[in-house]
Amino acid sequence: MTIVPEGVGQDGPGGLRGSNLRGVRAHNERLVLSLLRCQGEMSKAELTRMTGLSAQTVSVIMRALEDDGLICRGQPLRGRIGQPSVPLGLARDGAFSLGLKVGHRSLDLVLVDFLGGIRTRMTERHRYPTPDAVVRFADSAVTDMLSQVGAEERARIAGLGIAMPFQIWEWWRTLGVPAEALIGWRERNIGAEIGAATGLPVYVQNDATAACGAELLFGHGRKPRDFLYFYLGYFIGGGIVLNGSLVPGRTGNAGAIGSLQVPDGRGGQATLLDIASLSVLERMLGAAGEASDRLWDTPSEWHFPPALVEAWADAAARAIAAASAAAATVYDFEACLVDGWMPARVRALLVEKVRAYLVDIPANGISLPLIEAGTIGAHARSLGAASLPLSARFLLDLQAFASAGAG
Known part of the structure; x- marks a missing residue:
């Protein structure tokens, strides 16, 4: 589920290139970014082969993505005949995302870079989650977290993902709390409320599904x-x-x-x-x-x-x-x-x-x-939450780039 606050475009604040990508060009740029996410650094020749695009088209895409700061040049590959090949990969500071995990015992907010590295983390423990406490924590923690980064990094934040259990109100017996303590979850649209409070595009997913997505996108091996x-x-x-x-x-x-x-x-x-x-x-x-x-x-x-x-x-x-x-x-x-x-x-x-x-x-x-x-570990849910805006803004469907990367 995606919630976009009034006045905020689907591509989010900050004016990244995603705001004017349309049609085939958008697809091709996402394809290149997705392959780099899946495969790591690649040369122009490798991208040309794996995408099926012309060398000229790949050159144009790579130039545009590099100009936008989304990809960067690696070390030249020497030892071959001719000019050394210069691979390109995702720029760690090219984009950022926020991920909120709503857990039965704690709340976690992380700021994640384009490679899935956690830059900052804030947490709050509770006996059980309530909508009011979650909105309050999200608003306060996002404000605090963004105050610690520069203007350029703030402009590159793709949005806020939320990983949370669905039908929370049904678990009152297991949590050992009165039914009325959780009933507020039935009527509240927590994503819309947090989106309105923070001004960020919000993406909501089941917490275990989000953790699985983190493994798929950022996992090792x-x-x-x-x-x-x-x-x-x-x-x-x-x-x-x-x-x-x-x-x-x-x-x-x-x-x-x-x-x-x-x-x-x-x-x-x-x-x-x-x-x-x-x-x-x-x-x-x-x-x-x-x-x-x-x-x-x-x-x-x-x-x-x-x-x-x-x-x-x-x-x-x-x-x-x-x-x-x-x-x-x-x-x-x-x-x-x-x-x-x-x-x-x-x-x-x-x-x-x-x-x-x-x-x-x-x-x-x-x-x-x-x-x-x-391979992700304890913070898979919050990292999975943070992956949602990055995937929505910059990547193809996971199946599309996984299939392309399999060649």
Whole structure:
């Protein structure tokens, strides 16, 4: 969903080149930027070959993008016959974007550059999210964040993306709050309100879908063409990538894997959400007399009893393995990627356990997916939110440039 405040063009404030791109020229410039996003630095000859455009057209596009500061020259490639080739790549400072994660236990706002690097981050913890608190935090944090950057950087901000759970009001029991505490979410258009408060174009997406999009756009290493993505936050959620394209679904909630029924390890059934979410670990920590609120302080390192964390990871892994096998009966995903708000070592432990449990699941008639760790980490949701304006302003549909990049 895209919300553009009155008086702000779809291309956002700042007068970047996107404001006058139309038709074929817009498509070709987006194609070049998307290939550079996907492949890294490339020479004019490589871009000509991969786009199918004429060398003259590619030269014109590259000149225009360089003039706009969206791409920059790399180091000359020497050692070949003739003049050294000079590759071009995305300029880190060519564009910026803001990403807001609305979580069940915290709010995060990040300022991200064109390469997906987080420049600034602000966070606020809460017991549960309310619309008023989210709008207030977004307005204040955006103002503070923009006051810390120069005029040129502000002019290059593409917009604000929001990654948030859908139907928040339905989770009052699980959050342990009165129903009326969350009912305000049913009627409020949070994107429109934040857009009006900040004056920025706003793009809204389901939080787990946004995290999956961050993995697809900014993730490291080779990505499978088809994968199911698990993100473990307060609740576990998911995303779907088919043929290199993020699939949000009809309602934007595709990959709502947390609602899937899986074995509970005691002979019964339970939802994946009630076994593999961090809310479960939070309750376990509280029952053990640990300061469970520290779970949300920093995801880079946990200082909790290892046996307790391992017990949670073991149950979560068994459930995720069952969900992965169930998903394989619907679509033959090449892989399932697992990421979340946790230290890298805990993620590695979880992935190892999922693989072990998956081996023991009968797979007659289906091909079980590979189990791999995600590469973005804890801040995938806020980074995914920030990717929304960048994609909308400068890139082709993910499927288009992933397919082009596959050649």
